[in-house]
Amino acid sequence: MDSRRNFIKKTAIVSAGLAMTPKLSFGMGNSKQKLKIGMIGVGYRGINHLNNVLNRDDVIVTAICDTDPKRIEISLDAIAKKGGKKPKVFSKDEYDYRNLLELKNVDAVIIATPWLWHTRMAKDAMKAGKYTGLEVSAANTMEECWDLVNVHEETGTHLMILENVNYRRDVMAVLNMVKQNVFGELVHFRCGYQHDLRFVKFNDGKTGYGKGVEFGDKGTSEAAWRTQHSLLRNADVYPTHGAGPIAAMCDINRGNRFTSLTSTATKGIGLHDYIQKTGGKDHPNAKLKFKQGDVITSTIETANGESIIVTHDCNLPRPYSLGFRVQGSNGLWEVDGNRMYIEGISDPHRWDDASNWLKKYDHPLWQKYGEHAQGAGHGGMDWFVINSFVESAKLNIAPPMDAYDAAAWSAITPLSELSIENNGEPQDFPDFTRGNWIKRAPYNWMKDTY
Ligand SMILES: NC(=O)c1ccc[n+]([C@@H]2O[C@H](COP(=O)([O-])OP(=O)(O)OC[C@H]3O[C@@H](n4cnc5c(N)ncnc54)[C@H](O)[C@@H]3O)[C@@H](O)[C@H]2O)c1
16 A cells, blocks of 8 residues: 555545546436535545545535635535535534534535544434444544444444445455455454554644644644644554454454453654654654554454454554454465465465465455546545445445444554553453344445445
């Protein structure tokens, strides 16, 4: 996957490319049937979602909301360029999104705001009866995890966590292999978020990524809000890019569940070091002590006896990798090194290049839409997650990744924090399904529709 820096550089090219791509037809020519979407938060991520929905012929964007007038302007421009009707705009203050939620001509919302707004906005959206798409991570505290589940159950409104990595091409091919039992009985997984975010956590207040060592009020985009979590929390604050795909493979909340977790954290020196090197020893931020350990390692146990090691590693220089490993009684896949070993097929004790395996088990969705999705962002997976959201919302059915998943995956954050605080003491996961995980059927991931 591209680094974020490259991703942003490419966004302009991609947007231009998408403008020329013919719209995919979803057989919903009748405008009455179009899904009416409200966008809440049109920052760097929200704009990407906006471009992907604008490229569909079964959706209309009827409202947008952001507190930053510049982001509103960019969004209106994008909508106008695609020939869309001007949507209603909400940008008065931080709670203006509630006025958007009152609109009758909004069926569904996509929330891509800073983390501390996620649960509050998702709860309000579900209460307003809007099919809710929520960016990752969904919740920050255990109370918020429960809030998502409780409000979903009280209102009957669906919530989808918009975890795009579940739709990555290699991840979906490996999911296909899991479902076809190529790995045998599953035993162990590794995953995580291993991404040098120093250039995201700090900037000069003008450019999103890459310049300066400011954050908070003096920063822009993610530096304005994300860095504060590193300053004050020693926790895996971004677990779902790794945990989401693995949870789908081992049917978490559907016949299996996360039961407990232990976490350890290294010292945290990376961000301090970056500030000193980039901004100088005398920069006021060089005095700060960041609470977050540079490498946080959590081990999750599941009801079915698997273990999952989840790594959060975002403050040190390193190339990007989500570090996936999927291992069962017949063999394993490791993303690092792009290697596969399946007993009886691979040469004994020797790795296969994974590429041929991934090609052979290419997921039906990628076979069908891969070419179209390529330009949509993050190697194409962003198209699939929005496709899944839109198709589920049109039918008003439970999404592939629901409120229980959002809660269980996001719960890694508060549980890792507690475990680290208590010398790696095991922490139990709540059962967000209230016992129903034993009878919920595994989600049918193996289809070519969404
Ligand atoms: N899935 C992915 O690959 C991926 C990638 C990047 C970001 N994200 C997630 O997307 C979310 C947004 O990230 P981003 O990079 O776009 O950040 P960003 O800071 O660029 O955008 C956030 C936007 O929300 C707006 N906002 C803040 N408070 C608001 C409020 N009360 N009402 C309306 N608008 C408000 C801000 O003005 C800003 O434009 C985060 O949760 C992040 O973790 C996910």
